[in-house]
Amino acid sequence: MQPRNMSMSGVVDLAAVKAAGEAKAKAEQVRAEAARQGGSAAVSPSALVIDVDEAGFERDVLQRSAEVPVVLDFWAEWCEPCKQLGPLLERLAVEYNGRFLLAKIDVDANQMLMQQFGIQGIPAVFAVVAGQALPLFQGAVPEAQIRETLDQLIQVGEERFGLTGIAVDADADASAPAARPAGPYDALLEAAMSALDAGDLAGAVQAYKNVLADDPAHPEAKLGLAQAELLTRVQDLDPGAVRRNAADHPADVAAQIAAADLDLVGGHVQDAFGRLVETVRRTAGEDRNAARLRLLELFEVIGSDDPRVTAARQALARVLF
Secondary structure: OOHHHOOOOOOOOHHHOOOOHHHHHHHHHHHHHHHHOOOOOOEOHHHHEEEOOOOOHHHHHHHHHHOOOEEEEEEOOOOHHHHHHHHHHHHHHHHOOOOOEEEEEEOOOOHHHHHHOOOOOOOEEEEEEOOEEEEEEEOOOOHHHHHHHHHHHHHHHHHHHOOOOOOEOOOOOOOOHHHOOOOOOHHHHHHHHHHHHOOOHHHHHHHHHHHHHHOOOOHHHHHHHHHHHHHHHHOOOOHHHHHHHHHHOOOOHHHHHHHHHHHHHOOOHHHHHHHHHHHHHHOOHHHHHHHHHHHHHHHHHHOOOOHHHHHHHHHHHHHHO
C-alpha cells in the first residue's frame, strides 16, 4: 500500500464528487459557443499558470472551467510551505500540457475568496470543474500524491463534463516554468517515490533521510519520511489480530499504538488520534511518553495544517496539563 492511497492532508476522493446536471449543460453550452466562434486558440505554456484576483475570478476561473479543470493554489508570501508547493504545481501545469489550468490566489490580497472557500490554512488547493468547486488537499503533499489527485481530477472532467483541456503551443515562448532547473533534492525525492512504488520501504526511508540530513525542515521529505516509516511499521501486521489485541488489552500501550497505526493507514485519522490521546490520559511514565511520541509522529503523517491535527493537539494538551 502506497501513501497515495491513504486519506492524508485533506485529499478527497474525486470519484465521489456528484456532478450537477446544470453545470454539465452550462459547460456544453459554453464549449458550443466557443466552437461557433472558431474555437479557442492555442496558448503558450506560460499561460497555463495565471494570477487570479476577486475581480477576475468569474472570467478567469468560472468561465474557463467550462473548457478545462482549473486548479486553485491559495498562497501567501509569508507561507514557507507555499514556496515549496507553488513551483511544483507550476511545473506540473506545464508538464500536463493544457489538461488543467493553474490559478494562483494570494490570500492576503483576496480575503473574500479565502472566506468563500472556507480556507483554514495555507497552502490550500481546490479545483473548479464546470463551475463546481472541489477541495483537493491542504499543506505540503508529496509530488506522487499530487499527480494522482490531478489524474483523478482530469478523469472527472473528461468523463462527467467532457472537458478535454486546452491546446498548447509549445513553441510560443521559451520562458515557461518547466524551463527552470530542477531543485537540489528532486533526484532524491524521485528516488524515494520510485522505491515506494517498488515496495522498497527501507530505500524510501533512507532517501528521505538523505534530504533531511541537508535540510531538516524540508516539508515534502518530512511528510514522506513519516508516511514511509508508518508503512514500514504496519506492513507485516495482521490487522485482525492487532485490533483484537487492542480491544482485549486496553491498558497495553504497545497494542494501542499498533492499532493507532492501522487506524491511520486505513484513513481513520480521528480514531487513531483519539486512541492515542486516551492512552496518554490513562498512563504515566515511559508508557505515557511512548504514546505521546507516536501521536506526534502521526501528526507528521497528516500535516500540521490539517484541522484534525489541530484538534488532537488541543486534546493532547488538555490530558497532559
